Every structure is written in C-alpha cells, then in structure tokens.
Amino acid sequence: MELSGAQILVQSLIDEGVEYIFGYPGGAVLHLYDALFQQDEIKHILVRHEQGATHAADGYARATGKPGVVLVTSGPGATNAVTGIATAYLDSIPMVIISGQVSLPVIGSDAFQEVDMIGITRPCVKHNYLVKDVTKLAETIKKAFYVATTGRPGPVVVDVPKDITAPHIKVPYKYPKKVTIRSYNPVVTGHKGQIKKAVDLLLSAQKPIIYSGGGVILGEASKELTEFTNKLGYPITNTLMGLGAFPGTDKQFIGMLGMHGTYEANMAMHESDVIIAIGARFDDRVTGKLDLFCPYAKIIHIDIDPASISKTVKVDIPIVGDIKPVLEQMLELIKESNKKPDKKALELWWSQIGQWRAVNCLEYDRESPLIKPQYVIEQLYEVTKGDAYVTSDVGQHQMWAAQYYPFDKPRRWINSGGLGTMGFGMPAAIGVKLAFPDADVACVTGEASIQMCIQELSTAFQYKTPIKIINLNNRYMGMVRQWQEFSYESRYSHSYMDTIPEFVKLAEAYGHVGMRIEKPEEVRPALEAAFAMKDRTVFLDIMTDRTENVYPMIEAGKGHHDMKLRVAIGTSTDRELA
Amino acid sequence: MRHIISILMENESGALSRVAGLFSARGYNIESLTVAPTQDPSLSRMTLVTRGSEEIIEQITKQLNKLIDVVKLIDLAESFHIERELMMVKIKATGEMRDEIRSMADIFRGKIIDVTPTTYIVEMTGPSEKLDAFIAAIDPDSVIEAVRSGPTGISRGEKGLHL
Numbered sequence: 004m005e006l007s008g009a010q011i012l013v014q015s016l017i018d019e020g021v022e023y024i025f026g027y028p029g030g031a032v033l034h035l036y037d038a039l040f041q042q043d044e045i046k047h048i049l050v051r052h053e054q055g056a057t058h059a060a061d062g063y064a065r066a067t068g069k070p071g072v073v074l075v076t077s078g079p080g081a082t083n084a085v086t087g088i089a090t091a092y093l094d095s096i097p098m099v100i101i102s103g104q105v106s107l108p109v110i111g112s113d114a115f116q117e118v119d120m121i122g123i124t125r126p127c128v129k130h131n132y133l134v135k136d137v138t139k140l141a142e143t144i145k146k147a148f149y150v151a152t153t154g155r156p157g158p159v160v161v162d163v164p165k166d167i168t169a170p171h172i173k174v175p176y177k178y179p180k181k182v183t184i185r186s187y188n189p190v191v192t193g194h195k196g197q198i199k200k201a202v203d204l205l206l207s208a209q210k211p212i213i214y215s216g217g218g219v220i221l222g223e224a225s226k227e228l229t230e231f232t233n234k235l236g237y238p239i240t241n242t243l244m245g246l247g248a249f250p251g252t253d254k255q256f257i258g259m260l261g262m263h264g265t266y267e268a269n270m271a272m273h274e275s276d277v278i279i280a281i282g283a284r285f286d287d288r289v290t291g292k293l294d295l296f297c298p299y300a301k302i303i304h305i306d307i308d309p310a311s312i313s314k315t316v317k318v319d320i321p322i323v324g325d326i327k328p329v330l331e332q333m334l335e336l337i338k339e340s341n342k343k344p345d346k347k348a349l350e351l352w353w354s355q356i357g358q359w360r361a362v363n364c365l366e367y368d369r370e371s372p373l374i375k376p377q378y379v380i381e382q383l384y385e386v387t388k389g390d391a392y393v394t395s396d397v398g399q400h401q402m403w404a405a406q407y408y409p410f411d412k413p414r415r416w417i418n419s420g421g422l423g424t425m426g427f428g429m430p431a432a433i434g435v436k437l438a439f440p441d442a443d444v445a446c447v448t449g450e451a452s453i454q455m456c457i458q459e460l461s462t463a464f465q466y467k468t469p470i471k472i473i474n475l476n477n478r479y480m481g482m483v484r485q486w487q488e489f490s491y492e493s494r495y496s497h498s499y500m501d502t503i504p505e506f507v508k509l510a511e512a513y514g515h516v517g518m519r520i521e522k523p524e525e526v527r528p529a530l531e532a533a534f535a536m537k538d539r540t541v542f543l544d545i546m547t548d549r550t551e552n553v554y555p556m557i558e559a560g561k562g563h564h565d566m567k568l569r570v571a572i573g574t575s576t577d578r579e580l581a
Numbered sequence: 582m583r584h585i586i587s588i589l590m591e592n593e594s595g596a597l598s599r600v601a602g603l604f605s606a607r608g609y610n611i612e613s614l615t616v617a618p619t620q621d622p623s624l625s626r627m628t629l630v631t632r633g634s635e636e637i638i639e640q641i642t643k644q645l646n647k648l649i650d651v652v653k654l655i656d657l658a659e660s661f662h663i664e665r666e667l668m669m670v671k672i673k674a675t676g677e678m679r680d681e682i683r684s685m686a687d688i689f690r691g692k693i694i695d696v697t698p699t700t701y702i703v704e705m706t707g708p709s710e711k712l713d714a715f716i717a718a719i720d721p722d723s724v725i726e727a728v729r730s731g732p733t734g735i736s737r738g739e740k741g742l743h744l
C-alpha cells in the first residue's frame with residue numbers, strides 16, 4: 004500500500020489503536036489535518052489552546068492507562084504545548100505529541116513559525132524524534148509509542164517537517180507490529196537475591212510502613228499492592244500521586260504522607276524501623292528536610308527507574324524492576340517463608356498509630372457559618388458515592404481534595420503533582436470524560452487556577468463532555484496566601500485579584516450551567532442538582548471561607564515529626580485577613 | 582573525584598546534545614568531552630571527563646544510561662585503563678629556539694608536523710599531565726596556540742565496551 008506521509012501518520016495512529024487525538028491546526032500540519040478529515044476512525048478533539056490539548060490527552064492517559072495523543076502545529080503551537088509536556092514528564096505519564104515542523108530544507112533558517120522543538124522539549128520528554136525520512140515515519144511512530152508506554156512512562160515528541168507529509172510523495176506503508184531499540188531495554192523482573200533480602204527484612208520489622216506512590220498506578224499493580232499489604236497487616240501511606248492505589252477507606256490506610264499528609268502517616272514514617280517504598284521517588288514534598296528523614300529506618304525501594312533509587316535518600320535494599328512482578332515474587336516468598344510478621348510488635352505499633360490517629364489532624368470547624376472547603380469535598384464524596392473521577396488544579400483546593408476524598412480505586416484521582424501546573428484540572432477532566440462518558444467526572448479547582456485554561460469550557464461544550472466544575476472560590480491564590488501568612492508575616496503580595504469574573508455568567512456564555520453557592524446549607528443540594536444534570540457541564544462557583552488554611556503542614560526545613568497542626572477549631576474564622 | 586565515562590551511543594544527530602543538555606540541566610560539570618563514530622558507523626563513542634562525589638557520579642551514570650540513545654557506558658575510573666590525549670601546539674621558533682624546541686619535543690616524544698621559517702607545530706599524545714608538562718617546559722610567550730582533544734580512554738584486558 005502506497006501512502007503519503009500524512010496518510011501514513013494517520014494510519015499509524017489508527018493501527019496503534021488510538022481513539023482520540025487532542026489538537027489544534029496550523030500551517031505546518033495542514034497536510035495532516037487533510038488526512039484526518041478523510042477518515043473517521045480516530046476522533047479529533049479540537050481544543051482552544053494547545054496547553055489544553057496536552058492536559059486533556061494527559062487526563063485521558065491517567066484515567067485509562069493508555070497513551071494520550073496530541074497534535075499541534077509548529078512554532079507557537081509547539082511552544083504552547085510545552086507546559087503540558089513538562090506536566091506529563093514530571094508525573095511519568097505516557098503521551099505522544101506530534102508537532103508540525105517547517106520543511107526540512109528550511110530548518111535552521113528562522114523560517115515562518117520555526118522553533119527548535121527538539122531542543123526546547125529535550126529536558127522535559129522521555130525522548131524525541133525529528134522525522135527526516137518519510138520511509139521511516141511509521142517506524143518512528145511505533146517507536147514513540149513503545150518508548151512512551153514502557154519502562155518508566157513519559158511523553159515522547161515526534162517533530163514532523165511539513166514536506167514529510169506532502170500529499171504527492173507516496174511510499175509503501177506497513178506499520179510494524181513490534182519494534183526493538185537496542186539501546187533501550189527497561190528492566191522488568193527484580194533481582195532474586197535482593198527480593199529475598201527485602202522479604203527477610205520486612206518480616207523482621209517491628210515498626211514497618213509501606214510507602215507507595217504513583218508507580219503502583221502507572222504499573223497497574225494496585226491489586227498486588229493491596230494483597231501484599233493485607234497479607235502483611237502493615238500500615239500503608241500513599242503519596243499524592245499514589246492515592247487510590249490502595250483503598251483509601253481501608254483501615255490499614257493511614258492517609259497521605261508529606262507536606263500536607265496526615266499526622267499519623269508522617270509520625271509513622273518518622274518512627275518506623277523498616278520502610279518499603281514502592282514506586283515512589285522520595286520527592287522533597289514527601290521527605291521534608293532530608294537530614295531529618297526517617298532516622299531509624301532501613302529502607303527497601305522498588306522502582307523501575309534505577310535513577311530514582313538513592314537519588315535523594317540513600318536506600319539499603321534497592322530493587323530495580325516492575326512493581327507488579329516484583330510484588331508477586333515477594334508475596335510468593337512471604338507465603339513460603341516460615342517467618343511471620345511479629346504479631347506482638349505489630350499490635351504495639353498499631354496502638355501507637357492509633358494514638359496519632361486520635362489527634363484527628365483533619366478535623367475542621369463544622370459549625371462555621373461560612374462554607375468550609377473541606378466540607379464541600381466531603382459532600383462531593385457523598386454525592387458521588389466515592390466513585391467519581393476527580394481532577395484538580397493546583398493549590399489549597401488540590402490538597403483538600405486529596406485529604407477529604409478517599410479514593411478506593413486507582414486512576415480516579417487525577418492531578419499534577421510534580422510540576423504543579425495550574426490550568427491542568429478542567430482540560431484533564433474533559434479527557435477523562437471522553438474516556439468514560441458514563442462516569443461522574445468532577446474538577447476541583449480554585450478561582451485562580453481555573454482561569455488558566457478557562458477557554459476549554461468551549462471544548463467541553465462542543466464535544467458534550469458534561470463535567471462538574473467545583474470552584475472553591477476563596478478570592479485568593481490560597482496556597483500562596485497561606486505561605487505568605489506563615490512565612491512572610493501576612494504580607495499578601497499579589498496573591499489576590501482585584502477582579503474575579505462572574506463565573507456563573509462566564510459558564511453560561513460558554514453554553515453551560517452556572518451556579519453560585521454562598522451558604523453551607525446550599526452546598527449539598529447544589530451538588531446533587533449538578534450531578535443530576537447528566538448531560539450538562541455545570542460550573543459550581545462556591546464561595547468558601549477565604550481564611551481557611553491547609554493543615555496539617557510540614558513547614559520548610561522541618562522533619563516529619565514536626566508538623567504544624569491546626570491550633571484550635573473555630574479560631575480560623577475569627578482571624579482577620581488584610 | 583575525577584571520572585572518565587566512556588559511552589557507546591547511537592550515531593544520531595542530537596545524541597550529543599542530549600548528553601551535553603543532561604549535564605547542564607542537572608548541574609553536573611563536564612571537564613572535557615570527545616566524540617567520534619566507531620568502526621560500526623551506526624555507533625559513536627564518547628569519552629567524558631567529569632568530577633563529583635560518589636553519589637553524583639552514580640546519578641550521572643544512571644541518568645546517562647536512561648537516555649534512549651545511550652547503548653552502554655562504563656566508568657573507566659573503576660578499572661585499569663589507558664588514557665591518552667592529543668595536542669597540537671603552534672610555537673614561535675626562530676634562531677636558537679628552533680633547536681631547543683626540537684629537542685624538547687623529542688624528550689616528550691612529540692613530533693614536529695609543520696614547519697615554517699618562524700614556527701613549528703608540535704604534535705603530542707599522552708596522558709593529560711604529560712601534555713601539561715610539555716607546555717610548562719617551554720617558554721609560555723612562544724606558544725601561539727594549542728589545541729587539545731581532551732582525554733579518551735580504553736580499559737585494559739579482554740573486556741571492552743561493545744554491543
């Protein structure tokens with residue numbers, strides 16, 4: 004079969020099983036758009052800004068586990084996509100981004116809409132390719148998907164010069180079933196000896212803790228993690244990226260750890276004698292001050308990326324491998340072993356954890372006349388029966404969503420953790436809704452974040468993706484304001500906006516339903532009404548207590564055992580904000 | 582400590598900038614870097630000299646290995662190896678200096694590879710310290726220019742860095 008480059012690219016995506024492309028046209032990709040027009044297997048979602056395309060594809064990828072696909076034009080189209088590419092890179096999300104490029108003969112001549120996309124994205128992709136030969140196009144696309152989805156996943160950019168897609172140049176087409184790359188062979192199975200050592204150490208622990216992260220979700224190993232944890236009876240904490248990998252409502256789950264983790268999770272980390280880190284990368288939001296990190300613990304670390312191991316925290320037993328098979332091997336060994344977890348020690352450990360739990364670190368003022376953001380999330384949980392896909396933006400609202408919506412399943416909690424990209428939430432929700440049209444999809448956001456990709460409301464209307472936007476409107480960049488309150492003597496430098504749009508009208512202007520909620524008793528009915536409108540996108544603009552802060556918190560330079568707790572319930576509303 | 586990392590990688594345009602970009606992005610230092618295709622034209626071999634604590638060198642090798650274009654690498658500092666650098670120096674050579682430079686080049690086993698009435702070009706290979714010593718031994722004012730390749734290295738014994 005002889006096809007043009009444009010046809011080859013589109014056919015390759017079809018053969019790869021791609022369902023959706025999120026994109027935006029322009030000069031360098033016109034041939035490609037023409038080829039897209041002439042087929043109906045792949046659905047193209049026209050966004051309103053290329054950043055939205057990347058986040059929507061990313062949300063789709065996080066919810067499904069399948070790679071997200073983006074198509075943008077050269078120059079400004081390509082640069083607009085960079086934030087979303089970096090967002091996916093830092094959270095290890097599989098994506099393939101196809102960017103148009105100026106024609107090969109003019110590359111390097113500052114041609115119209117030329118930017119060095121390969122150079123610009125090099126530090127924020129797993130790999131990138133410039134296609135220089137149309138006969139290699141199909142193979143390059145295959146390689147891009149292979150690299151993006153295997154090992155530690157990540158975004159891959161394929162930069163395609165316009166002349167490569169020219170309609171009059173036709174070459175034979177065959178999509179490879181498989182590719183191998185001699186320089187790329189991700190390790191899968193773990194080292195047997197190391198696994199044995201790890202199991203021995205685990206079974207001799209007195210105060211063990213399982214610290215698991217996004218890798219469990221990326222590696223589809225929730226079932227194995229749950230079985231492993233239940234079998235051992237050990238406490239488990241998750242990173243922000245790992246929420247849902249282990250059921251959030253299970254009694255062995257002691258909450259998120261890290262900067263805004265629970266008191267019990269952080270104390271247990273601090274006091275533990277054996278930690279097993281599973282697909283987590285000892286991020287600085289998690290460890291707090293490194294010198295103070297887990298002073299008594301021996302650490303086991305399972306990760307598919309050797310570079311994640313001993314990067315910030317030196318570990319005692321590294322296991323390089325894919326979590327699923329490694330946990331299966333460990334479970335096998337645990338079952339065979341005549342050693343059993345130390346029951347007595349474990350009882351003591353759990354009773355200690357029980358005391359930390361009793362501090363009730365997530366309690367907040369339930370009597371307040373103002374809407375407490377935490378209350379909104381709890382109500383969202385109830386109204387959606389804990390079974391919604393929840394995307395979020397970045398800020399306090401993100402932390403509250405993570406703290407007050409316990410996720411029982413993986414891939415339900417969708418947020419930008421590593422890059423912390425404001426503007427992520429709503430386009431991501433569109434991607435999720437396209438993947439799961441029958442599921443409840445909520446985007447928890449703030450009045451600042453939502454404005455960063457607000458234009459995608461138009462995309463949500465065009466493609467009828469009825470999402471529910473929960474805008475926790477505190478009239479502040481709350482997260483910034485909180486830091487300024489704690490560390491800058493409440494000098495609120497530019498952390499508010501003088502004018503905030505009327506979101507209800509804005510939502511209506513885009514064709515959606517808008518609701519403004521000002522009283523606590525309106526929250527529940529509004530949420531119920533919103534989720535009852537199955538075929539409408541609803542924007543709930545919820546006026547929350549603007550003085551509320553995220554607790555507990557590990558402040559900069561502190562360790563896990565030194566958390567800042569809420570002083571006393573009921574005082575926050577008395578506080579005056581300048 | 583000083584480490585010489587020898588890298589076998591795909592001979593693709595852009596591979597070099599991935600390595601260089603990695604070093605600048607992660608704040609590692611590069612003292613020198615040499616690269617050329619190997620006898621298998623699809624591969625090139627790079628030798629990179631860097632400095633850092635054990636932890637940093639460990640991260641550097643892991644991060645390099647992570648680059649898709651990198652096929653294999655070794656840290657030569659970990660085993661017996663031979664290190665050589667090539668230098669060409671253009672030296673002012675008039676009057677009695679002509680003989681003196683010639684004999685100095687002989688002592689250092691250098692070769693004079695270009696002669697004009699007023700200059701010599703001396704070619705010399707050896708460990709970097711030897712090249713330093715030669716430069717130190719001649720009058721600094723007489724050096725018009727010197728180019729150095731940066732060290733390359735190879736491990737001793739039967740083992741080698743290949744596919």
Ligand SMILES: Cc1cc2nc3c(=O)[nH]c(=O)nc-3n(C[C@H](O)[C@H](O)[C@H](O)COP(=O)(O)OP(=O)(O)OC[C@H]3O[C@@H](n4cnc5c(N)ncnc54)[C@H](O)[C@@H]3O)c2cc1C
Pocket residue numbers: 093094095154155156215216217218219221222223241242243244245259260261262263264281282283284285286288289305306307308311324325326327397398401419420421422423424482
């Ligand atoms: C405002 C804000 C506040 C935050 N506060 C917190 C906080 O309080 N607590 C917190 O935890 N985070 C917090 N974060 C998020 C934080 O920045 C990091 O994104 C997060 O901690 C990283 O999660 P992770 O360690 O699970 O790693 P991920 O980024 O999810 O990385 C996954 C790891 O698993 C490995 N992996 C991937 N696939 C596999 C596989 N198949 N097998 C084996 N290994 C695999 C990868 O190599 C990688 O090392 C916050 C972020 C923001 C924006």
Ligand SMILES: Cc1ncc(C[n+]2csc(CCOP(=O)(O)OP(=O)(O)O)c2C)c(N)n1
Pocket residue numbers: 396397398399400401422423424425426448449450451452453475477479480481482483
């Ligand atoms: C693109 C981008 N710019 C700046 C920041 C820094 N930042 C983190 S949280 C935040 C404020 C978010 O405000 P809002 O969306 O209203 O959420 P809130 O904290 O009030 O819940 C800012 C500016 C960021 N994370 N992303």
Ligand SMILES: [Mg+2]
Pocket residue numbers: 398449450451475476477478479480481
């Ligand atoms: Mg806000």
